Amino acid sequence: MDLAQLSDRILTGDRRALARAITLVESSRADHREQARELLERLRGSGREAIRIGLSGTPGVGKSTFTEAFGMMLLGQGLRVAVLAVDPSSARSGGSILGDKTRMDRLSREKDAFIRPSPSQSQLGGVARRSREAVALCEAAGFDVVIIETVGVGQSETVVAEMSDLFVLLLAPAGGDELQGVKRGIMEIADLILINKADGDLKATATRTCADYAGALRLLRKRPQDPQGFPKAMMVSALAGTGLTEAWDEMQALIGWRREAGWWERRRAEQARYWFDQEVRNALLSQLETGTARAALDRLGQAVAEGRVTPGAAAREMLETLSGQHTAV
Known part of the structure; x- marks a missing residue:
């Protein structure tokens, strides 16, 4: 996808280009997410x-x-x-x-x-x-x-x-x-x-x-x-x-x-900060979808269900797994 051409068409008000760009930002594919970030960065200075x-x-x-x-x-x-x-x-x-x-x-x-x-x-x-x-x-x-x-x-x-x-x-x-x-x-x-x-x-x-x-x-x-x-x-x-x-x-x-x-600018600044926080949270949650994380969730979830470990202790072990500090118990 030629992002330079797509951004230029969006700036001219091309509705088909806009629809295509929204499809891109809604995609959950990793390569599409990267392209979406680049496209939004190109358009950020439109004013x-x-x-x-x-x-x-x-x-x-x-x-x-x-x-x-x-x-x-x-x-x-x-x-x-x-x-x-x-x-x-x-x-x-x-x-x-x-x-x-x-x-x-x-x-x-x-x-x-x-x-x-x-x-x-x-x-x-x-x-x-x-x-x-x-x-x-x-x-x-x-x-x-x-x-x-x-x-x-x-x-x-x-x-x-x-x-x-x-x-x-x-x-x-x-x-x-x-x-x-x-x-x-x-x-x-x-x-x-x-x-x-x-x-x-x-x-x-x-x-x-x-x-x-x-x-x-x-x-x-x-x-x-x-x-x-x-x-x-x-x-x-x-x-x-x-x-x-x-x-x-x-x-x-x-x-x-x-x-x-002055509330207009202040509110938009607060919203930008809010969405920064949400992006960080979503990125952290996405780590749970990896193969290693899913396997750990299944293993610890089964241990909790069987009463071999408390939910709090299992959650701590899961977080240690995600941070690369997991030690086998």
Whole structure:
């Protein structure tokens, strides 16, 4: 693979080159990982920066419908939009449907839009393992807004906040009450809560739900990275297209305040440090997949199962094996 040519094509906004590059960074092959690192290093100095929006919500709340309607609205304002949609993988077969592109048929036909579904595989936190690198590739390709649409499994999806500038939580009408709104975890990292499906017979219910969550947000401890009035709850309808422009205006207002206050750069620096730590941890975990390590795990695991050694002592011996300091017992 000619990485110089691939990086040049990405910098010109070539969507096919971008898709090929994301396939490369998602590969687990050792030679592909090395090529991916070299490619990202080549693109690191592009100086391009997109607005990264993390989008989460429970299944059935309308994330794909919202993403398409929101993306079309952004295109209408002359912006280029990339969508990285993470699809849940089967715990049995490991497969994923990857059907988000089919759901966003209008957006997928636009020349200034790019949609990439990726399998979550065994990664926790609602994102794929290499989503962060895919975001960096989309930025280098010149996209103005990158939307990371998570798996949507509930309140544990917090990893996406470590790769986005704004975290948007999409909720359905009658999705909870005041107590649900003050639950920790995902509520504490949300910058904007959007009550979707605020149309037709559900509009009145959506109004009550929005009021519940707005009240709940006022009970949460104020975060230093927020101006007055944030985080806030709003109503939108992806189907009717209402509230989308207002939501984007609020996002821009929050981004502008954070830039002026210095939080934007500080947060991106913290995220870079976080992903450095994760890369080191993943590299250490990958050592367990070698033949020697697997044999040691099987041997020690059997000894623990038979009661010949305690789990703690076996774990210490395993670590000594990995560090090359193993002494036979």
